[in-house]
Amino acid sequence: MATVEIKEKYIVALVVLLVAGLILVGSFAPQAMPSAGNSVYAGDNPVVGMNSAATGYVTLIVDSPKAAEVNG
C-alpha cells in the first residue's frame, strides 16, 4: 500500500507539472503580430485646383519714324 500511495503522489505531481507546463507554454505562445491590413495612412493631400494659370507680358516701344531713323 505504501508503494501505491507514493506512486499516486508522484503521478498527481506529474499531472500538476504537466498542466503547469502547458499553461506556461501557452503563455509564451507566439502572439499575433501586425500583418497585412495594419497600415500607416498618410491621408489625402489637398488637391491643388484643377485649373492653373500663369501670366506673361509682351512689351515693345514704338518710336516715331524720325526717331527710328536717328536710332537706326
Added chain:
Amino acid sequence: MAEKKIGPAIAIILLIIAVLFISSTTGGLKLRQVGFASSTIGTATVNVSTDLSIYLVDSNITFGNGAVDSGSQYGILDSTGAAVTNCSWNPTNDPFVIQNDGNVNVNITITASTAAGTWFGGTPASAAMWYNYSNNEAGSCLLDSGNPYVNATNSTWRILPVTSNINYTCQKLNYSEPSDEMRIDLKLQVPQDAPQGLKTNAITFTASYSA
C-alpha cells in the same frame, strides 16, 4: 523499500519525457528563436493626389525700341529671332517658356488681355498678333492627331485670341522631367500709324487637366 526508490525515479523520468514531448511538439523551448525568426508584412499607404500646376520659366517677351518704316503699311516682328519686316526693331529671340510643374498632363490655352488693334493703336486692320509653339524640351508636347492644334513641330502661326475660346498651345503637355517645357513665340504686326510709347500686353496661359 526497493519499490519506494523505484517509484520516484519512474515519475521523474516520466516528467522529463513529458516536458521534452511538450517542447518538441509546441516549440515551447524555442519560443525566443521562433520570435526572432518570424516575419510580418505591414503596409504603408500614401495617397498622391492630382497636382495641376504650370509655371512660366520665362514670362516676358521684350522687343525694345523700334518703328515701322516710312511708306510701309505695317511692320512685322516676332520672338523667334527671325529678321524683322518693314520696321526697325532688332531681331529678338525671347519666347515665353512654360513648364508643367504638376503631376498630370495638361491642356494649355492662351489668350491676350488686349486685342491687337486696341493694343497698338493706329489702323486696326493693320494690327495683328499670332502665336506659335514648339517643344522647349524634346518630347514635351504629347501629340494627339485628333486635335488640329496639337503638333509640336508645326511652325504655323495662329491668331492670338482675346476671348476664352479654346486655342491650345499644347493639348497634352507632359509633366515628367526632363520633357515638360514648351516654348511659345509671338508674332506682331504693328501699324505704321501706331502712336509712340510703351506697349504692354498680358498673355495668360491656362492649364486644365488632360486625361
